[in-house]
Amino acid sequence: MRNNVLIIGGGPAGLEASANLQRLGYNVLLVEHSNTLGGHLGKWDRLFPSGTPASGALDKLLGSMDGVKCFTDTEIQSINRLGKSYNVILSNGITVLADAVLVVTGFDLFQAEKKEEYGYGIYDHVITNADLEQYFKTGLDARINAPRKIGFVHCVGSRDEKSGCRSCSKVCCATAVKQACEMKAAFPDAQIYCFYMDLRMFGRHYEDMYLEAQRDYGIRFIRGRVAEVSENIDGSLSVKAEDTVSSKPLKVSLDLLVLMAGMRPSVSGQRIGSLLGMQNEKDGYFEVLSEITSQQRSPIPGIFLAGAATGPKTLPDTLADARGAATQIDKYLSDIFPKAKDLKQLIKTAW
């Protein structure tokens, strides 16, 4: 008998973990509450640092899912411990007895309208990073109308106590630099500004991308937060910021403002967390057993975590985390259900 593993969440972490667990010989069941697999990756156009097409990466993840049972448009209705396992009832009426559960519920983008001073949803030419990716994918957005001056605001809803998030979202700096270059490529006459607090170019090739943005694309980086945005009568935006390098207030008129909305713990993930009785840490993400040595284990036996459910991560980090979770689950199941990997059975199939 093969052990059942339930994966909650069909984003990149869920896909990567299920493919690995399936390959390890478990019976994997993936539940996704929306109607498509791929999570935020499916909505993105290209990926930093080298502009890899997101669709290619997603196709690769989906391509190794043979044998995994996927339920989209499905919610977890209840989940209860039953002996060593978990009895899970799904909204489509199916009941599963899962020996291990992997929670990969990911993140939600910060709702940029909550930073009202930036005017998202109020002014005509303010968009978010996600809107811009959608525009790159489809070429359609009424708010983007041959802009000649474009601004990117870093850290919208991140590193901002007032908006309820002290931590860094990790991906926005690199995304902003990537998107700024892409916009320059799309509108070669445009002047592009990035308003940042710090540029956190921590990953491999990120510094190269930042250098190219300045050298090859002429992006102007201004260290200072945007204070407020107002709309002029002609529809252009008047942006007030502080240039902390020269210690002077600054005012520019822009045709398009892109807000780099950060990461927040996903609302649907919080629901799963409360069903399981899992604790959140102060930042709202799930608590892990040990942040150094057991990052993929929750304090509840048999419940594993991966990806952005335990804090903001880049895509490669998320995938690595998912693979880590797969090996952790494998170890756990072999320890707790030793008969599951019956040696005779294994020899019979392997030889």
Next chain:
Amino acid sequence: MMPANIFPILAAQASPEVIDRIPSSYSHFVIPFVAGITFFLVWIFVGLIRVLTQLNHDDRMQFWTSLLNPITAGKNIRDLFCDCLFHTKIWQRKPLLGYMHSAIAFGWFMLIVLGHIEVALFVPKHLSYGEGGLFYPIFYRYFVWIRPGHETLRGAFFFFLMDFFLLYVLTGIGLAMFKRFRSIVLGMRHTTKPSLADRVALYSLWMIFPLRLLAESFTADLSGGSFLTLGMNHLLHFLFGDKLYFQPFWWAYSICLGTFFAAMPFSRYMHILTEVLWILFRNAGLKPSHPRKGVAEAEIYACSSCGLCLDACPMNVQKKNLKYSSVYFIRFLRRHNERKIAEIADKCLMCDKCHALCPVSVDAPALRRAQRQTTNDHLPYDYSYLDTAPVKLHEAAIPRHPELDSGSDSSKVLYFAGCMSHLTPRIIKAVEELFKKAGTEYVFADREGGICCGRPLLLAGKKEAAAKTMDANKSMIKASGCKTLVLSCPICYKVFKEEYNLAGIRVVHYTQYFKELIDAGKLNVGKSGEKIVYHDPCELGRGCNVYEEPRTVLRQVGDLVKAGHEYDESICCGGSLGSLTLSQNDRRKITDAAIKDLTIAFPETIVTACPLCLKTFSERSTVPVKDFAEVLTNHCG
């Protein structure tokens, strides 16, 4: 009441003319009482002189002249009765608690007054220095006995009144004892932790009246009494036979009184007399300029530590923050605990609710501002931006409505959005739209950015910095030539109205201005069935007493439902600029509590009239939060 004989030799000359009463002479048991009250009287006399000398010259003149002003004098008398004796402000909110306080205060007051009347009527000689000596019957029922066969109806009437008020006080004391253990029954979720002196005074106060009942009951057959003391007396005779040893009870009664008076200056009960001075100061319009001296001293000793501000304080959604309440701030001011004083002063949100709900209107936020001023006012500031800030006036190009043209010429309106409205652009958008719809000719004072109105600086105790920004704004407003100043931020509104002295310029909040436009028929609003709840911003409601204008308008556009706490009991949104150190986490807890309180009647929309409240609520609420002007634009034809 019985005579306290201070000088036994003089008192020995008991007057022979008294025929219906037998006054007797000195007894040792009065010593504890005389010692306690002498100490107390000296203490308050010295304190009074100190407070008066600490006032600056202008304040002192203002105080003396206020006493001569008949209007203030009338107000003083009314306030002294209502606030000190009847506690009407507590009655209005919590009747049982009001009964408790007024029973003890008014009851005791009446016992003292009636006691003096009894002395004046029945042993008049003792009031005269020449004949009776320096001898005054405080313990009347010990020292003045009825001559057998001389009971009068008039005497019985006073005996009845004395017993009645004693019973009245005893019911109050009973409630007070009960409140120590179950305060929630009297409407208080939290109650103050008494200090050591408070406890000494508290327990002696509890004991005074039961002991008085016992003492007077023991002598009621000799000194006279009514339903209570005589009844008790019969019971005591029944229990203990013919001979009653009353001395121990009079001793105990005197000791309790003496202890109470001796502990009073160090306890919260100092408020009983200090609040008289504070009410006179308050009505004279004096404001504390120092957190500890002069007016402030009267104010902090007027605090009765009743703890009504504990439940009022929005910070107390978390029990750990109880220590930042005004009552403890004042206690630490009394004790000169500088570290805690500074910490608590900075924590406060300055929502003013403790001031609004205080039975004697102790203005703790003003004390906190004065405290902040001691550290913040002299910090160095860079004022260069005041000169460089481009204060340009932008006249909006408005197509004129021919039909409204006749009315719109006379008044040009100056609109000052302020920093906070600039962070909530939907307010500015809605206000401009409404101006255009009503055909108001307006000048947008700070479209290109302005400078701070000064209120946040004042709240932080930066008086000098505030004065500089206020001067800069003042010249900008004067230069505009406008006669009406409209503000969309209550924080600006309060300071423009109260501190700027803009003679000849009418300062209005946009809720008031749009109500006028609607009343004049310039704005037409339609009613929908939308369930609306209105949140009173602190600075607009408690700060400027604007409660009805926004409600009147909102009733015309939707179905206005009630919040849990409204008007002056409204809960701060948690975003207040007033606090210098409260953490975001604590603020969020307050915001969530305020939203929960606003949505008890399941409204579809929360409406507020302050950009800061709007922003704070929008970030946390699941119910849509809208600005007052935004709601009007949605309902304007």
